[in-house]
Amino acid sequence: MAERNRMPNRARRSPADRAPLTREAVVEAAVAMADAEGLDRLSMRRLGERLGVEAMSLYHHVPNKTALLDAMVDQVFAEMAVPQGDDWRAGLRERAVAQRAALRRHGWALAVMESRATPGYETIRHHDATLGFLRRTGFTVRATGHAYALLDAYVMGFLLQEQQLPFDDASAPDVAAGILDQHAAVELPHLAEFMSEVVLAGGYDFADEFDVGLDLVLDAVGGLRT
Amino acid sequence: MAERNRMPNRARRSPADRAPLTREAVVEAAVAMADAEGLDRLSMRRLGERLGVEAMSLYHHVPNKTALLDAMVDQVFAEMAVPQGDDWRAGLRERAVAQRAALRRHGWALAVMESRATPGYETIRHHDATLGFLRRTGFTVRATGHAYALLDAYVMGFLLQEQQLPFDDASAPDVAAGILDQHAAVELPHLAEFMSEVVLAGGYDFADEFDVGLDLVLDAVGGLRT
DNA sequence: ATTGACTTCCTTACAATGTAAGCCTACTCT
DNA sequence: AGAGTAGGCTTACATTGTAAGGAAGTCAAT
Numbered sequence: 001m002a003e004r005n006r007m008p009n010r011a012r013r014s015p016a017d018r019a020p021l022t023r024e025a026v027v028e029a030a031v032a033m034a035d036a037e038g039l040d041r042l043s044m045r046r047l048g049e050r051l052g053v054e055a056m057s058l059y060h061h062v063p064n065k066t067a068l069l070d071a072m073v074d075q076v077f078a079e080m081a082v083p084q085g086d087d088w089r090a091g092l093r094e095r096a097v098a099q100r101a102a103l104r105r106h107g108w109a110l111a112v113m114e115s116r117a118t119p120g121y122e123t124i125r126h127h128d129a130t131l132g133f134l135r136r137t138g139f140t141v142r143a144t145g146h147a148y149a150l151l152d153a154y155v156m157g158f159l160l161q162e163q164q165l166p167f168d169d170a171s172a173p174d175v176a177a178g179i180l181d182q183h184a185a186v187e188l189p190h191l192a193e194f195m196s197e198v199v200l201a202g203g204y205d206f207a208d209e210f211d212v213g214l215d216l217v218l219d220a221v222g223g224l225r226t
Numbered sequence: 227m228a229e230r231n232r233m234p235n236r237a238r239r240s241p242a243d244r245a246p247l248t249r250e251a252v253v254e255a256a257v258a259m260a261d262a263e264g265l266d267r268l269s270m271r272r273l274g275e276r277l278g279v280e281a282m283s284l285y286h287h288v289p290n291k292t293a294l295l296d297a298m299v300d301q302v303f304a305e306m307a308v309p310q311g312d313d314w315r316a317g318l319r320e321r322a323v324a325q326r327a328a329l330r331r332h333g334w335a336l337a338v339m340e341s342r343a344t345p346g347y348e349t350i351r352h353h354d355a356t357l358g359f360l361r362r363t364g365f366t367v368r369a370t371g372h373a374y375a376l377l378d379a380y381v382m383g384f385l386l387q388e389q390q391l392p393f394d395d396a397s398a399p400d401v402a403a404g405i406l407d408q409h410a411a412v413e414l415p416h417l418a419e420f421m422s423e424v425v426l427a428g429g430y431d432f433a434d435e436f437d438v439g440l441d442l443v444l445d446a447v448g449g450l451r452t
Numbered sequence: 453a454t455t456g457a458c459t460t461c462c463t464t465a466c467a468a469t470g471t472a473a474g475c476c477t478a479c480t481c482t
Numbered sequence: 483a484g485a486g487t488a489g490g491c492t493t494a495c496a497t498t499g500t501a502a503g504g505a506a507g508t509c510a511a512t
Contacts, residue, residue, distance in 0.1 A: 021460080043498060056500075057461050065499065110386075111340050117390055124409050124417065131416035141423045149387065149432075150439040154376070157383025160336075161375065164343055183350050190357035191350065197367045206375075213376040216446035223442070247489080269469060282471075283490050291470065 021053060023061040027071045031106065034072065039108035069112045074120030076102050076109045082129040088137035088225065089218055092147075095130060096155050096214055103159050110159055143224040154217045158210055165206055176200060247279060249287040253297045257332065260298065265334035295338045300346030302328050302335045308355040314363035314451065315444055318373075321356060322381050322440055329385050336385055369450040380443045384436055391432055 029051055034042045044065060048055040062068045081098040083091035103109050119127075134144040176199045180192060198204055255277055260268045270291060274281040288294045307324040309317035329335050345353075360370040406414065406421060424430055 044500080045498080053460095054462055056463085059500075060460055111337065114337050114340065114386055114389060119390075119405070121409065121412065124405070124414060125412065128414045128417040131420055135416055135419070141420060145420065145424055146435060146438050149384070149435040150380070150442060153381075153383030153387055153439060154379050155383065156386050157379030157381065158375070160340055160382050160386065161379055163340060164345075179345070179350070183347065186347065186351065188350060188354045190361055191354040193361070194357055194367060194371065198371055209372060209375040212372050213379060216376060216449070217380075217443075220442035220446050270471080271469080279489095280491055281469095282492085285471075286489050 021051060021057065021061060023071075026051065026058055026061045027068065027075055030068055031072050031075055034108045035106055039111060042108075066116065070116050070118055070120055072106075073109055073112050073116065074122045076106050077120070077126045078122040079105075080126060082126060083133040086137060088134070088139070089222065091133055091137065092151060092218060092221065093214065095133075096151060099155050100159060100210065103156075104162075107163065110156070110163065138225045140226060143226070147221045147224050151217060151221055154213060158213060162206065162210075247277060247283070247287060249297075252277065252284055252287045253294065253301055256294055257298050257301055260334045261332055265337060268334075292342065296342055296344055296346055298332075299335055299338050299342065300348045302332050303346070303352045304348040305331075306352055308352060309359040312363060314360070314365075315448065317359055317363065318377060318444060318447065319440065321359075322377060325381050326385060326436065329382075330388075333389065336382065336389065364451045366452060369452070373447045373450050377443060377447055380439060384439060388432065388436075 026047070030042060030047055033047055033050060044055040044058055048058055051058075058068075062071065080102045081094065083095040085091050130148065131144055134147055135141070139147055176195045180188065180195060252273070256268060256273055259273060259276060270281040270284055274284055277284075284294075288297065306328045307320065309321040311317050356374065357370055360373055361367070365373055403421075403426070406418060
């Protein structure tokens with residue numbers, strides 16, 4: 001009896017002496033799984049397997065799969081650094097970069113965000129902190145709304161493009177050539193021009209466009225400060 | 227026999243005297259279905275039902291569901307007007323507005339575009355035409371790339387936000403209050419400020435932010451012209 | 453120490469999905 | 483007339499989310 005109670009409350013000894021399952025562990029594993037294998041390979045059964053548990057056991061920690069997805073997105077927001085300091089431009093730039101990094105690390109997140117509409121705790125906190133940063137660094141309430149919408153739209157939209165266009169690594173030229181070949185029957189003079197003069201010229205990385213656009217957007221945002 | 231051949235080639239008389247099924251009809255019905263009932267209610271079985279046909283019959287016109295989704299997206303691009311005229315700013319603004327209209331008409335399209343990466347015929351044509359417009363109205367090849375990326379990122383990103391934020395109709399105040407209530411335990415001073423001073427002040431429609439940001443983006447794009 | 457509530461796991465079961473395999477029939481072409 | 487094909491149908495299977503309920507352990511109160 002003394003021995004029996006040596007273990008913490010919820011320790012189980014049943015099949016395998018595994019660590020107690022918690023909501024956080026479930027969400028974390030789900031994130032890891034989606035990161036590693038993609039969103040469509042994340043099923044309750046497979047997630048359970050990874051945690052050494054049957055699928056239905058997960059429902060003790062998460063009401064259903066969409067709630068799990070919401071929690072996963074919230075986790076991503078938790079990873080996103082919030083802007084700090086007094087320099088509005090530096091702060092916003094950092095936030096944009098952090099946002100992009102987080103959403104690239106978790107490629108599934110954009111897709112999930114898009115379909116769900118229930119922001120979680122960390123998400124809300126992140127928004128509040130960013131709004132606070134804007135207010136603090138000289139934006140009126142109105143301007144804050146415009147600035148936030150513009151900046152966020154740009155970052156999210158760029159990420160969306162990045163996921164579609166396959167020009168972000170060394171294989172860009174091949175892919176570009178492939179697309180042209182595939183539609184060889186159609187007249188595509190301008191696409192061909194862009195491909196040959198920019199993409200195939202070498203050294204083109206679509207990811208570099210991010211900074212170009214970001215600077216322009218930040219200029220625009222700056223103009224909103226009274 | 228003379229009577230028999232009165233009908234066009236593929237007319238069937240079998241169970242119901244329905245019109246011949248074509249790939250276009252399938253895609254069109256799929257788009258209509260997704261528009262009306264949402265992407266997740268679009269299944270091959272339900273689509274077949276709508277067309278008076280069993281699910282497997284659809285596979286004679288479309289190789290698989292993902293190809294169908296690709297075709298649906300392509301259809302949306304086909305609806306998107308391409309920029310025309312000599313005025314770069316007017317042309318780009320029109321295109322952005324058309325793009326937004328098309329993607330709002332077909333709320334599922336963004337989500338599908340995000341997961342697929344194989345552009346179709348109409349999509350490629352649209353890109354080519356837009357690139358052509360930029361080149362024609364005074365953008366260098368390089369500047370064209372930057373301008374296109376920036377503008378598209380903004381429009382897509384804004385749409386993504388629009389789908390998340392539920393502030394685009396008269397219920398905005400209720401929703402805003404609901405979010406604050408739900409997280410009442412957390413300190414959210416800046417969100418509360420924004421809600422009370424902007425959203426709850428009445429007359430706030432997030433959709434209006436589109437034009438504000440678009441003008442700023444167009445200013446920025448204009449700066450890219452030589 | 454016994455009881456009863458509660459947690460956390462499991463098993464079983466069901467409906468819905470995409471789609472492979474193969475059959476049937478009417479039309480087209482020779 | 484006979485062969486080939488196109489386009490429909492039926493059947494079947496693996497995979498999904500999850501409802502329902504059962505078993506075993508832990509805890510609080512008696």
